[in-house]
Amino acid sequence: MPKKKIFVLDTNVILHDYNCLASFENNDIVIPITVLEELDQFKRGQDQIHFNARQFIRILDDLYPNKIIENGVAIGNGHGTIQIFTNHMNEEGVRSVFLENKADHRILSVAYYLTQHYKKRQVILVTKDVNLRLKAKSLGIDAQDYFNDRIKNIEQLYSGKR
16 A cells, blocks of 8 residues: 655645645645645635635634644545644755745745655645746655646536537
8 A cells, every 4th residue: 555645735726726635535735834824815805716715714624623733633534634734944955945934935844844754755745836846846845736627538528508
């Protein structure tokens, strides 16, 4: 049985799909605390990204009703765990390359920390931001786009009634 992967989610994945937690099968998910800080800025408004921010925060609140945030919790049957990770910008490998204290760099620091401390597991940063993926890859961190909204087979789409 292959080892479970660790997926580190960027804010834009959540703003794109508030139900993204269901997309990672039985693998573990890490949400850097910086992502929650960024989601807080998107709670107010009527656009879809504002709705997605509010919904995701509600989902997290339901998963963590009376638990300490730093400990991971099970997402549900057939899924892995989710952990909110509060440690960031302590990794010298990130600070030495990216000097500016930006949210993206704090998220990179979490992914870098996890790759250094869980060498037997694959750690993947998931982001819609091409530049952040390139920065991650420059540090030796696996990075992927979030493809949950892609059509697998155009022939299977409903084309309407004639």
